[in-house]
Amino acid sequence: MSDAFVKLSGLTLGYGRTVAVPALDLSIREGELIALLGPSGCGKTTTMRAIAGLLDPSDGTIEIDGRDVTRVPANKRGIGLVFQSYALFPHLSAHENVAFGLRLQKLPAEEIRARTEEGLATVGLTGFGKRKPAEMSGGQQQRVALARSLVMRPKVLLLDEPLSNLDARLRLEMRTELQRVQKETGITMVFVTHDQAEALALADRIVLMREGRIEQLGTPADLYARPETAFAAEFMGFENIFRTEGAAVVSDKGRLPLAAVPQSPILAWRPDAVTVGEGPHEGRVAAASFAGAHREYVIDSALGPVKADAAIELPEVPLGGTIRFDLPLATARGLAA
Amino acid sequence: MFRNTREGLALALPAAIFSTLLFLVPVGILLSEAFRGSAGGWSVQGYIDFFSEPLNRTVFLRTLKLGLLVAGTAAVIGYAAAFCIVNLGPKTRGKVFGMVVLPLMISPVARTYAWIVILGRTGIVNEAITGLGLSDTPLRLLFTETAVFLGLLQLFLPLMIISLVSAMENIPRDVIPAARVLGASWIEVFFKVILPLTKEGLVIGGTLVFTGALTAYITPAILGGSKVLMLETLLYQRVNVSNDFVSASVIAMILIVMSFSANLLLKRIATARS
Numbered sequence: 001m002s003d004a005f006v007k008l009s010g011l012t013l014g015y016g017r018t019v020a021v022p023a024l025d026l027s028i029r030e031g032e033l034i035a036l037l038g039p040s041g042c043g044k045t046t047t048m049r050a051i052a053g054l055l056d057p058s059d060g061t062i063e064i065d066g067r068d069v070t071r072v073p074a075n076k077r078g079i080g081l082v083f084q085s086y087a088l089f090p091h092l093s094a095h096e097n098v099a100f101g102l103r104l105q106k107l108p109a110e111e112i113r114a115r116t117e118e119g120l121a122t123v124g125l126t127g128f129g130k131r132k133p134a135e136m137s138g139g140q141q142q143r144v145a146l147a148r149s150l151v152m153r154p155k156v157l158l159l160d161e162p163l164s165n166l167d168a169r170l171r172l173e174m175r176t177e178l179q180r181v182q183k184e185t186g187i188t189m190v191f192v193t194h195d196q197a198e199a200l201a202l203a204d205r206i207v208l209m210r211e212g213r214i215e216q217l218g219t220p221a222d223l224y225a226r227p228e229t230a231f232a233a234e235f236m237g238f239e240n241i242f243r244t245e246g247a248a249v250v251s252d253k254g255r256l257p258l259a260a261v262p263q264s265p266i267l268a269w270r271p272d273a274v275t276v277g278e279g280p281h282e283g284r285v286a287a288a289s290f291a292g293a294h295r296e297y298v299i300d301s302a303l304g305p306v307k308a309d310a311a312i313e314l315p316e317v318p319l320g321g322t323i324r325f326d327l328p329l330a331t332a333r334g335l336a337a
Numbered sequence: 338m339f340r341n342t343r344e345g346l347a348l349a350l351p352a353a354i355f356s357t358l359l360f361l362v363p364v365g366i367l368l369s370e371a372f373r374g375s376a377g378g379w380s381v382q383g384y385i386d387f388f389s390e391p392l393n394r395t396v397f398l399r400t401l402k403l404g405l406l407v408a409g410t411a412a413v414i415g416y417a418a419a420f421c422i423v424n425l426g427p428k429t430r431g432k433v434f435g436m437v438v439l440p441l442m443i444s445p446v447a448r449t450y451a452w453i454v455i456l457g458r459t460g461i462v463n464e465a466i467t468g469l470g471l472s473d474t475p476l477r478l479l480f481t482e483t484a485v486f487l488g489l490l491q492l493f494l495p496l497m498i499i500s501l502v503s504a505m506e507n508i509p510r511d512v513i514p515a516a517r518v519l520g521a522s523w524i525e526v527f528f529k530v531i532l533p534l535t536k537e538g539l540v541i542g543g544t545l546v547f548t549g550a551l552t553a554y555i556t557p558a559i560l561g562g563s564k565v566l567m568l569e570t571l572l573y574q575r576v577n578v579s580n581d582f583v584s585a586s587v588i589a590m591i592l593i594v595m596s597f598s599a600n601l602l603l604k605r606i607a608t609a610r611s
Contacts, residue, residue: 087511101519
């Protein structure tokens with residue numbers, strides 16, 4: 001197991017004069033399932049395309065398995081890439097799509113046939129070989145695209161938003177599928193996503209990106225519980241983020257006192273970390289929705305809107321009604337400025 | 338779209354009458370001439386006579402050769418140009434595409450005369466050659482097959498580029514990068530992905546260019562003259578100089594058959610590959 005199976009050093013990427021990724025350093029371990037997470041335009045897809053060799057870096061190096069591949073063209077890198085659009089060849093059957101790369105390697109016909117069928121079986125599409133992409137559902141097309149990459153036995157498999165085009169049910173199915181394939185093959189996988197739930201559920205480690213830089217890198221549990229910046233916290237579902245001033249939290253709208261002087265310049269609470277129904281503060285219910293196990297309130301307070309989840313046992317407060325709440329220091333996550 | 342087919346047919350009627358009366362009927366009359374025997378009745382004697390004359394055979398083969406060469410060259414240049422255009426940013430792309438289309442808005446006569454400025458005895462090329470001392474006397478560049486080839490290529494290349502650009506625009510995004518990542522060299526990308534996915538555009542472009550090159554009159558007349566006769570210029574000679582309407586009709590028939598067979602052949606090749 002290598003600790004830097006894929007190693008990006010000072011990787012600088014841009015389109016024309018705009019720099020999308022300035023000097024990125026990242027090491028990916030062998031056999032790891034890593035997520036590049038971030039909002040659109042954060043450079044995650046650009047980084048992935050560079051690893052695949054579809055984009056020439058203006059500076060820096062890319063090493064894979066100890067070999068510098070920065071100047072190696074895409075067709076000689078031995079990397080798999082599953083595109084967000086699947087990018088199946090519309091003029092070829094599922095079988096021929098999967099066999100495409102093997103045929104280019106001029107392998108014996110029997111081996112191509114066997115590996116292609118094995119690939120289709122791996123993604124549960126045995127018997128679908130004769131279908132054209134247009135005759136398959138989105139989920140099936142995606143699995144063909146996955147099989148097409150897997151049969152090449154790539155050193156690294158890159159996946160661009162692998163679940164974003166699928167409906168909720170297929171998404172869950174594909175997620176389990178990816179994890180199973182990864183376990184079975186032990187392949188190093190890097191996937192790009194803008195959906196933090198997807199990253200949290202799938203990845204061994206998450207690389208949270210912002211404007212081409214790594215905002216935070218860690219395990220899902222790490223990122224979920226201990227975001228370090230306001231950006232990371234917001235991405236991880238801390239919907240109430242406020243600056244502190246002495247023993248108070250402040251916003252553009254106003255301030256609310258805290259029980260003590262906090263140590264951090266910024267404090268963040270998830271909606272479920274806000275106390276509802278009791279506490280020193282008061283606000284009006286601006287929005288309320290029933291979410292099964294709890295009720296989600298948007299409380300119009302001196303700070304502006306505060307998002308809070310209330311236990312379902314608590315009496316329902318109607319829209320416009322007064323509600324008491326607290327921002328307890330104990331449940332707050334302190335963030336760097 | 339229509340409540341019944343009758344309504345749709347009614348709308349197509351003016352166009353149908355127009356093309357029947359003013360196109361199909363005269364063409365029919367002309368072509369029947371091509372099978373008129375000298376003693377009346379039907380006969381293919383016109384064709385036998387036509388092909389037994391060596392000059393006619395040369396002109397026929399030259400027309401076929403130049404048509405194929407122009408279409409083939411246009412396809413090669415066209416693919417390169419279309420690939421560049423499709424990969425340009427939206428702004429530059431509009432400008433470059435405009436430049437490709439622009440020549441189509443200029444009269445073929447003007448475009449052909451421009452070649453005289455370039456290839457004539459005192460034209461740019463000859464000035465350069467004599468100026469550089471590569472030759473003492475100006476070279477004869479006009480009234481050669483090369484001149485006709487260049488003129489025709491320049492005339493019809495835009496049609497090929499337009500056909501191929503629209504075909505390439507329909508290639509799904511990421512399919513080419515996908516082929517690259519799977520190990521395809523650029524040549525393999527072309528033959529295994531781009532060509533099969535743009536063959537309809539190639540058939541349309543190829544037919545337009547080949548047919549255009551066969552039936553162009555002005556360009557071979559000006560750049561080839563009577564030294565490099567093509568079927569079209571020969572046809573004109575037969576009508577206006579020798580008043581020989583039978584062989585003129587025969588030539589017209591040959592041109593039509595060549596155009597149709599080119600289209601059929603290209604279509605056949607396109608479907609055979611898939």
